[in-house]
Amino acid sequence: MSTVNLIAIRDGESNGGFYSPAKEKAAIRGPFQHRFYIFRRLRHITKLKLFLLVLSALCGVVFVLSRFSFTFGWNLHSSSSSFAPSRGGYTVLINTWKRNYLLKQSVAHYASCHGTDAIHVVWSENDPPSNSLKEYINNIVIAKSKTAHKPKLKFDVNEKDNLNNRFKPIEDLRTDAIFSVDDDVIVPCGALDFAFTVWQTAPSAMVGFVPRMHLLDEKKDTHASYKYGGWWSVWWMGTYSMVLSKAAFFHRKYLDLYTYQMPASIRDYVTNERNCEDIAMSLLVANATAAPPIWVKGKIYEIGSSGISSLKDHSSKRHKCLNDFVALYGALPLVSANVKAVDSRNEWFW
Structure with a gap:
């Protein structure tokens, strides 16, 4: 075998x-x-x-x-997971102009965000807000707030219409963080609270949702000319050097710097041109920090149909503002960046 x-x-x-x-x-x-x-x-x-x-x-x-x-009106993600009361929260500073129907929507939304400690409405119309409007909006805040600590509501009334009004110092602030926003811009609470946590890591920086950039147009000897780049320029170039104050966090100290220490010629320029206060604030912060702003990725909603940006020759005015401000500073303080903060909890890949 x-x-x-x-x-x-x-x-x-x-x-x-x-x-x-x-x-x-x-x-x-x-x-x-x-x-x-x-x-x-x-x-x-x-x-x-x-x-x-x-x-x-x-x-x-x-x-x-x-x-x-x-x-x-659905909420697939918790809007409060990144906020804790011990962090102090933030003050929402809403700039409005003769659009009470938008103001009501805006206040109602931001009152519902857990991080909102107070809401200040920058009012610059000829007539002060009526008692009925103030009472109605105050009731909105109470009804929409989801916390035991209800946000404090205040109308900051100005006698003259001036874009510089949106950056006037505010008395009795309880927070260092200011979230500056236009009355027609809605940032979801989850994105807003995430941006607040980002700002806390760099409280001297501007942290916002609307990036813009500057481009070198031409340079002759020691003289340089710049162009103001909008969203498509940011998207194409992959860089930015400003975040607009229509939806951005910054420290309360910049309200004092803007009003009392920034060159008066820049404030006068904003008054006369009725434009570019957001560029002025970006230059102010960049000049103080010698650092770039931080762009936070997040969807924002514009609920209005018109504004300064819709006016004729808006882009050319922005180009001129940028160069005139640089001339007043004597140099370009803006610093470019090519990074953005992303909440990985809402991303498929990171």
């Missing part, structure tokens, strides 16, 4: 190498069994592809719902 086994092994060697049980099983299965095996493998691969396709579709549905959740 042992001799037969040895011969069988040697025959295997002579017919193609060392003996292999796997080879023997494959030979027994034959070509039909091999084709069946391939078919079965393909079936498993097809099932995997189908599973991945369904998973991708579900992810797409969740992504779309998350993008449109604000519009429909």
Whole structure:
């Protein structure tokens, strides 16, 4: 018996190498069994592809719902997870102008954000706000607030219409953080609270949602000319050097610096041109810190239909503002950056 086994092994060697049980099983299965095996493998691969396709579709549905959740009033993510009362919260500074219907929507939204400690409305119309309007908006704050500590509401009334009014110092502030926003801009509470945590890591910087940039137009000898770059310039170049105060955090100290220490010629310029107060604030902060602002990635909603940016020759006026301000400073204080803060909890990949 042992001799037969040895011969069988040697025959295997002579017919193609060392003996292999796997080879023997494959030979027994034959070509039909091999084709069946391939078919079965393909079936498993097809099932995997189908599973991945369904998973991708579900992810797409969740992504779309998350993008449109604000519009429909849904809340797929907690808006308070990044805020703790011990951090002090922030003051929402809303600049408004003859758009009470927008002001009511804006106040109602920001009163619902957990991090809002106070809401200040910058009022610069000829007539002061009526008692009925103030009472109505105060009731909105009480009704919409989701915390036991209700945000403090105050109208900062100015006698003259002036864009510099939005950066006047505020008495009795309880927070260092100021969130400056236009009455027609809505930032979801989750994104707002995340931006606040980003600002806390760099409280001297401007931290905002609307990036802009400067571009070197031409340079002759020691004289340089710059262009103001909008969103598409930021997107194309992948860099920015400003975040606009229409939706940005900054420290309360910059209200004093803007009003009392920034060159009066710049404030006069803003008064006369009725434009560019946001560029002036960006230059002020950059000059004080010698550092770039921080852009926070987040969806914002513009609920108004018109504003200064919709006026004719808006871009050319911004170019002129930038260069005139640089001339007043004697140098360009803006610092460029190419990074942005992203809340990884709301991203698929990071």
